[in-house]
Amino acid sequence: MRTTRWGHSNAMAQGTVQVTHTGTSRWRRRTGEYASLAAALEAAADGDVLTIAPGTYRENLVVQRAVTLRGPEGSPGSVRIAPLDGVPLTVCASAVVQDLHVEGQDAAAPALLVEEGTPELADIRIVTRSAAGIEVRGGARPTVRRCTVDNPAGIGIAVLDGGGGVFEDCEIVAAGQAGVAVRGGAHPRLERCRVHHASGVGLSATGENSALEAVGCEVYEVRGSGVQVTGRATAHLTDCDVHRTTADGVTLDTDAVLTLADCRIHDIPENAVDLRSRSVLTLTRTTVRQFGRNGLSVWDPGTRVDANQCEIFDSTGDYPAVWVSDGATAVLDSCRVHDVPDALFVLDRGSRADVVDSDLSQVRNTAVSVSDGATAQLDDCRIREAATGAWFRDHGSGGTLNNCTVDGTQTGVIVTKGADPTIERCTVDSPAEAGFYVSAGGRGSFLNCRVTGSGGYGFHVIDGCRTTLKKCRTERCARGGYEFADGGPDAASGAGPVVEDCTSDESAGVRQPAATETAVQTAGRSPGLLGSIPGQRSTEQEPLIMPAEPEKPARTSKAVLGELDALVGLDSVKREVRALTDMIEVGRRRQQAGLKAASVKRHLVFTGSPGTGKTTVARLYGEILASLGVLEKGHLVEVSRVDLVGEHIGSTAIRTQEAFDRARGGVLFIDEAYALSPEDSGRDFGKEAIDTLVKLMEDHRDAVVVIVAGYTAEMERFLSVNPGVASRFSRTITFSDYGPEELLRIVEQQAEEHEYRLAPGATEALLKYFTALPKGPAFGNGRTARQTFEAMVERHASRVAQVDDPSTDDLTLLYAEDLPELS
Numbered sequence: 001m002r003t004t005r006w007g008h009s010n011a012m013a014q015g016t017v018q019v020t021h022t023g024t025s026r027w028r029r030r031t032g033e034y035a036s037l038a039a040a041l042e043a044a045a046d047g048d049v050l051t052i053a054p055g056t057y058r059e060n061l062v063v064q065r066a067v068t069l070r071g072p073e074g075s076p077g078s079v080r081i082a083p084l085d086g087v088p089l090t091v092c093a094s095a096v097v098q099d100l101h102v103e104g105q106d107a108a109a110p111a112l113l114v115e116e117g118t119p120e121l122a123d124i125r126i127v128t129r130s131a132a133g134i135e136v137r138g139g140a141r142p143t144v145r146r147c148t149v150d151n152p153a154g155i156g157i158a159v160l161d162g163g164g165g166v167f168e169d170c171e172i173v174a175a176g177q178a179g180v181a182v183r184g185g186a187h188p189r190l191e192r193c194r195v196h197h198a199s200g201v202g203l204s205a206t207g208e209n210s211a212l213e214a215v216g217c218e219v220y221e222v223r224g225s226g227v228q229v230t231g232r233a234t235a236h237l238t239d240c241d242v243h244r245t246t247a248d249g250v251t252l253d254t255d256a257v258l259t260l261a262d263c264r265i266h267d268i269p270e271n272a273v274d275l276r277s278r279s280v281l282t283l284t285r286t287t288v289r290q291f292g293r294n295g296l297s298v299w300d301p302g303t304r305v306d307a308n309q310c311e312i313f314d315s316t317g318d319y320p321a322v323w324v325s326d327g328a329t330a331v332l333d334s335c336r337v338h339d340v341p342d343a344l345f346v347l348d349r350g351s352r353a354d355v356v357d358s359d360l361s362q363v364r365n366t367a368v369s370v371s372d373g374a375t376a377q378l379d380d381c382r383i384r385e386a387a388t389g390a391w392f393r394d395h396g397s398g399g400t401l402n403n404c405t406v407d408g409t410q411t412g413v414i415v416t417k418g419a420d421p422t423i424e425r426c427t428v429d430s431p432a433e434a435g436f437y438v439s440a441g442g443r444g445s446f447l448n449c450r451v452t453g454s455g456g457y458g459f460h461v462i463d464g465c466r467t468t469l470k471k472c473r474t475e476r477c478a479r480g481g482y483e484f485a486d487g488g489p490d491a492a493s494g495a496g497p498v499v500e501d502c503t504s505d506e507s508a509g510v511r512q513p514a515a516t517e518t519a520v521q522t523a524g525r526s527p528g529l530l531g532s533i534p535g536q537r538s539t540e541q542e543p544l545i546m547p548a549e550p551e552k553p554a555r556t557s558k559a560v561l562g563e564l565d566a567l568v569g570l571d572s573v574k575r576e577v578r579a580l581t582d583m584i585e586v587g588r589r590r591q592q593a594g595l596k597a598a599s600v601k602r603h604l605v606f607t608g609s610p611g612t613g614k615t616t617v618a619r620l621y622g623e624i625l626a627s628l629g630v631l632e633k634g635h636l637v638e639v640s641r642v643d644l645v646g647e648h649i650g651s652t653a654i655r656t657q658e659a660f661d662r663a664r665g666g667v668l669f670i671d672e673a674y675a676l677s678p679e680d681s682g683r684d685f686g687k688e689a690i691d692t693l694v695k696l697m698e699d700h701r702d703a704v705v706v707i708v709a710g711y712t713a714e715m716e717r718f719l720s721v722n723p724g725v726a727s728r729f730s731r732t733i734t735f736s737d738y739g740p741e742e743l744l745r746i747v748e749q750q751a752e753e754h755e756y757r758l759a760p761g762a763t764e765a766l767l768k769y770f771t772a773l774p775k776g777p778a779f780g781n782g783r784t785a786r787q788t789f790e791a792m793v794e795r796h797a798s799r800v801a802q803v804d805d806p807s808t809d810d811l812t813l814l815y816a817e818d819l820p821e822l823s
Contacts, residue, residue: 037061041069046093052100054078062090063097066117071099077125085109088128091142093117097124104128107153110135114142114165122146129153132181133172136163136188143168150174156198159186167193178204179222182233185209190217198222202242205233205256212236220244226265229256229279236261243267249291252279260286271297272312276328278302285309292317295340301327301350311336320345320369324353331356338362342369343386349373349396355381366391366651367409370419375399384408388651389428392419392444401426411435412451415442415467416654423449434460435474438467438497439654446472457483458504462661467497474504481506485661557581557627564620568749568782569742570613576733577617580604581624588628602630603697603728605719606709608735611781614709615669617735622667625705632665632703639668641675644689652688660696663704673708674718690725697728738781740770746785747792756793757812765816772822791820 034040037052037059044050046066054075060083063069071079081088082103087110089102094117102124104111111128114121114136122145126133133149135158136142142165149156149172156172159165161184172179172195179195182188182205194217195202202219203226205212210233218241219226226242227250229235234257242249242265249268252258252275263286265272272291275281276299287310288295295312298305305328312321313336320342324330327350335358337343343360344367346353351374358378360367363386370376373396381404383389389406392398395418403425406412412428412435415421420443427450428435435451438444438461445468451458458474461467462485474481481504484497561581564574580602590596602625606614619636626634639659646652660668670676676686697706708725710718712734719726738746744766751758758766766788773784795818800806 041065041067052079056080056082058083060086060088060090062092063095063119064092066094068096068098069100070097071101073099075099076123077101087111087113089113090115091117091119091121091140094119096120096122098122100124102126102128104130106130110158111151113137114140114163116140118142118165120145124148126150131155132158133175134158135160136165136186137161138163141165144170146170148173152176152199155179155181155200156195157181157188159188160184162186164188166191169193171195173197175199178202178224179219180204180212181206182210182212183207187211188213190214192216193218195219196221198224200224201228201251202226202245203235204228204230205235206231208232210234214238214240216240218242222246225249225251226268227251227258228253229258230254232256234258237263239263241266245269248272248274248297249288250274250281252281253277255279258282260284262286266290268292271295273297273305274299275305276300276303276326279304281305283307283310286311288312289314290316293319294323295321295337296323296330298322298324298328298330299326303328304330306331306333307335308333309335311338313338313340315340317341322353323347324351324374327351330354332358334358336361341365343367344376345369345371346374346376347372351375352399353377355379357381359384361385363387365646367406369393370397370399370421373397376421378402378404380404382407387411387646389413390421391416391651392421392442393417394419398422400424405429406431406435411437413437414439414654415444415465416440417442420444423447425449427452429453431455434458435477436460437654437658438465439463439657441465443467446470448472450474451481452476454478457481459483461485461497462658464496468500469497469502470500472502474506476505555623555627557585557624560620560623560627564617567613567616568745569738570617570735573613573617573733573735576731577621577624580731581628584625584628584630588630603706604708605715605729605732606707606735607712607715607732608709609711609737609779609781611779611783612735612737613782614735615671617733618667618669618707618709621707622705626666631667631705635663635666637663637666637668638671640671641686641689644670644676644693645685652685653692656689656692657696660693660700660704664700665703667705667707670706670708672710672714674710674714677718677721694725694728737775737779738785740767743770743781743785743788746782747789750786750789751814754793755812756796756814759813759815762814762816762818765819769819769822774822788820792818795820 037057040050041063044065044067049068052071061081076099080101080103085106088104090113092115102111108131110132111126111130112134115138118141120143124147127150130151132155133151137160140163144167147170152174153176155177156175156179158181163186166189168191170193175198177200179198179202184207201224202222212235215238220243223246225247226245230253232255236259238261240263244267248270249265249272254277256279259282261284266289269292271294272288274297296305315321318341321337321340322330322344325347327348330353332355338361340363342365343363344353353376355378357380359382361384366388367383367386368376368390371393376399379402383406385408387410389409389412390401391414393416397419398421400422406428408430410432412431413423415438417440422445424447430453433456435454435458436446440463442465448471450473452475454477456479458477458481460483622634622636625631643659644656646655676689747766792814796814800810803810
């Protein structure tokens, strides 16, 4: 085999082209020197090898034969193909091209164009400002290996008009548009490729019959979506990473079809995956994490996602992990969704979610929300550590929860506003508030369900909702197994739950239904009205009708006022409460005498620091009003922001209504009420609690007395920015901080109650101690006095424990030395 060299000039860097011939007969016909690479290519025949010497060649090369065109070994990048315009390198045959550096300057043309054949392109670096770095079109099927494209002006790789080929270990280091664009029925395959720093989509497939396959690829740092499939195109990604985009991670639109297998989508500021307009997505063993909006966002009739053995977690935003709306369908099989604000939201008539053998956990708000006529079916699923396990919100919304467990929630399942799901063979364990809660016209059928360890009720049904409970069971529910609260004035005649064969471990404290509250019973069945007061536990399933516990006789107002007077300090508070009590008492007597009575607003504002007795006075105030016949029971229900404000629109109104219902006939005491209206309220739902509370106070003005409490300055701001609240409170009572003498008196009361005495000198030491004590934000008033006494008792115990045979004085006397040191 022989070679020939020829030189060339014409304003180009000097170089040498070697043509190695495969046959001596053709060699003679092609010997000689050629003035350009183009001339050499024209002279070469199939099978010839052209080795290009280092240099810059400002030519537009066209490879039309199956030759090998390469730079010198050991000198990568030394051969630059850099014409001033047009396509630098066009391949129209099954040639081999390798070890070249290609530069283009024409924004209307690609840098490397492959038009025909099955060429092999390897180790080519394209640094250009062209329409595309590499363009493959027509019947071309190249194999492209270890090539890099740096094209900040256009597309990285474009495969068009039926083109195909395989790209292995290639890298798009910059693209002014899409990193890889597939359209017009093209169908390339990418293996172990990296696409990054694109100013458009990372991978794009568009148009009918267009198909993209990617294996082991990575798409990141793109200013747009990571992967986009639209207009009837299809794509299949296996073992790929998509991350650090500025838009959605993966986008499907208009009859697109995509399969993701063993992929990882993460660090996405928007939706990790968004599909709509009849697109179909299949995910297998794929993880989706660290997304700013939805993990899966599924829209429109005919759009469908099927996820199997996938994990969606670590949301960085405030949106549901899986969103299904406008008639779309989602199927999750053996999936895990965790550490998200909400796990699954299904909205709109025709939308459906089917979840099988999946785990939804560490959910800050609601694990499953079904609304606006949508349907959700959960089978053999596990919901753990969520504020709400499942919420069927409104009319037409429903579905089935079958053989599911709900563990460690605030409320297991909520059904409201006409929703009608079927809950079968489900267990709710350790809910903080209720296992199942039905209100506002919700329905639902609960079959063979179980609630254990509730901090509130097992089943809590209010508003006369027509819920069906069959063969349900409750155990260890703090407030009672079953509670069917008053239907209210809007409850229809005969409304109420249908209860059959339901049992509980409760054995006492049954509250009989009111006239407007009917528990619909089936002949021969137990009515299922279980008490709210825990009694003796039984290991056997007992009948559900049990005698009510007799109420304690109410104290007279004089006796309660006597307890108020016995409190240390609070002189101005006592005067205010007595004046208010006198007004109410005289008004009651005037009414009995047939005279007009002045209207007295009984709602109060308590301002002052913690530990000044606000809760104690609120409790006594309720008892006074009950003794005067103003309130039915006079009990105190103490709540704060966390008890009233839910996680999303609608839940706050329900929580506030429930707290108000618990306080019927008594006092609703809202501590730190100013937290309902933070200064940076923004998207805060505290205003919903305030609006609901104001309406309830107006609609049920004689049923509940509301007391709002908090620091003086914060409460002044709260009332100033919520005039609707301020107008409903008759007066503000200020609780001043305790002085040293009052703190001393509290310690003396504590000592007397616990059979201790203050030794000579201890009283003076305490006064000096309380005078010097810092009165900053951490000062706890009465709580500080009690903590001081407890600290003295501990130091006393440490001292006396060293005495072998202590006397009575030793065991009871507290000395100045027992005082804790001031910090």
